[in-house]
Structure formats: structure tokens, C-alpha cells
Amino acid sequence: MLDSTPSESPDRVVEIELGLRDQSYPFVGISDAASCGVVLTKMLPRPDGRYAEYFTVSDDAGDRIETAVTQRETVSATRLRAKDGRCLYEFLVSGDCPAVYLAERGALPRRVRGEEGRGRIVAEVPARYDASAIVADFLDAHPDATPISKREKASIDPLFARTAFHRLLRTNLTNRQREVLQTAFEMGYYDWPRRHTGSEIADRLEISSATFSEHISAAERKLLTAIFQGAGSEPAH
Structure with a gap:
């Protein structure tokens, strides 16, 4: 109840x-x-x-x-x-x-x-x-x-302190993966309703939709790995 x-x-x-x-x-x-x-x-x-x-x-x-x-x-x-x-x-x-x-x-x-x-x-x-x-x-x-x-x-506690999170991004993601992830976030890809689709973000970055999907999936997978298995467990590549 x-x-x-x-x-x-x-x-x-x-x-x-x-x-x-x-x-x-x-x-x-x-x-x-x-x-x-x-x-x-x-x-x-x-x-x-x-x-x-x-x-x-x-x-x-x-x-x-x-x-x-x-x-x-x-x-x-x-x-x-x-x-x-x-x-x-x-x-x-x-x-x-x-x-x-x-x-x-x-x-x-x-x-x-x-x-x-x-x-x-x-x-x-x-x-x-x-x-x-x-x-x-x-x-x-x-x-x-x-x-x-x-x-x-x-109130909800943050998952990471800001400095630790930035270190995780630098350690685990390539420059391109960080760029794709940040652009997706800034363009509202993770908002609901979604403000821009993956294809629109790919156009902004001047890459194909398939390349966008590859980079965004790799970035998310690496961050999840770092969160669940300890930061730094998967080097950037």
C-alpha cells in the first residue's frame, strides 16, 4: 500500500x-x-x-x-x-x-x-x-x-564525482567516441521525447548512420564496463 x-x-x-x-x-x-x-x-x-x-x-x-x-x-x-x-x-x-x-x-x-x-x-x-x-x-x-x-x-546521489567521471571518459573512450557521445547528449539523443535521431546526429558529425551507431554503442559499452567492473578496465581503442 x-x-x-x-x-x-x-x-x-x-x-x-x-x-x-x-x-x-x-x-x-x-x-x-x-x-x-x-x-x-x-x-x-x-x-x-x-x-x-x-x-x-x-x-x-x-x-x-x-x-x-x-x-x-x-x-x-x-x-x-x-x-x-x-x-x-x-x-x-x-x-x-x-x-x-x-x-x-x-x-x-x-x-x-x-x-x-x-x-x-x-x-x-x-x-x-x-x-x-x-x-x-x-x-x-x-x-x-x-x-x-x-x-x-x-536526493539522488551522483554516480561519480565530477573529476572521477572525467577521468573515466578520458581513460576509456577514444577522442572520436567522446565527441560522438557528447554531441548525442547535447542534441537531446537521450531526452524523452528524443530531440534528434541518430541519423540527424550523424549528419551533424558528417559521418554515416552506421558509423554513429558503431561509435555510440562502443562508448556506452565501455562506460558500462567501467561502471560494473571498475574504471579503467577497458582501455580506449
Whole structure:
């Protein structure tokens, strides 16, 4: 049951938690079909309108995950790496995804997990958005969802200090990858709705759409690797 009222303070956020059982959602259905837990670590928009969602699963569930994905038309999966008994998968999702739905309305998914057919999403809503309205819209669009909690908490902490983040960019990305990533950001590629497409950004940079996709994907992959495995783990090349 939702149990708190959001504050108007710009230094606070509202954390919402929602439960899901609908098997049509990839992280719920795949966790059920593979009898395992899947945890979302990051999601990024792709140039073709799909989203790349990065999930970790236990190493021994890898084969079951791949079998489950082949049975879903709107999802493809690629195993990126395995470490310490966990596998990192990239799911390319073109169908309905509740985490994407929240993100598009200003709620920032922080924990997304599927466990043997039961899904759980924890998201943070910045003060400039109406958390109650977002929850109400979500429940209307996802009738199977269950509101679990809503509470006010301290403002979202930055992932990196500024100096550490700039060092990560210099160490892990080539000059061209940094240029493409920065231009994409400045032109609103990561905004919702997206202000410019990948093709438009490619035109600005005077490169082909395929080259843009190659550079932006490489930059995102390197940053994700640095975040999840430690900065400096993948040198610029």
C-alpha cells in the first residue's frame, strides 16, 4: 500500500515500488521460463527505436535464458561477459517494457528484478514530477501491477564525482567516441521525447548512420564496463 505524500522540496525524491506478474514483460517472463533471477543494471535507447537493457543472471542460468529468449519475438539477447558466477546479458527490447514506461515519464528505475515469474521495480521520482500521477498512470497502463510502497527520501546521489567521471571518459573512450557521445547528449539523443535521431546526429558529425551507431554503442559499452567492473578496465581503442 502506498504510504506517504511527496514533498515539494527540490532536494528530495519519492521512491516508488511496484510489483508485476504479467509474463509478457521480458524480465518477468524470462525469469519464469528460465527459473532464475534477472537483475537490470542499465538501459539505454538504441538508434532503431529499441532499448538495450543490461541484465545480470547467475552463470548456471545462461543456457536457460537463451532458450527462453528464442521463444519471444520482441526480444533478442547477447551474452556480453561472465565474471564471479554472474553473466551480463544485453536484451534488445522492442515491445512493452514497464521500466521504459516509467523512465519516459520522469521516474528513474533504480532496481528492476524478475525472480521466477515475479517482477519488482523500484524507481525514484525527482521533485519536479508528480509521483502520485506517475503511479496512477502506470497502474492504468499495467492493470496487473501492484503498488507496494511510496516514500520520500534524500536526493539522488551522483554516480561519480565530477573529476572521477572525467577521468573515466578520458581513460576509456577514444577522442572520436567522446565527441560522438557528447554531441548525442547535447542534441537531446537521450531526452524523452528524443530531440534528434541518430541519423540527424550523424549528419551533424558528417559521418554515416552506421558509423554513429558503431561509435555510440562502443562508448556506452565501455562506460558500462567501467561502471560494473571498475574504471579503467577497458582501455580506449
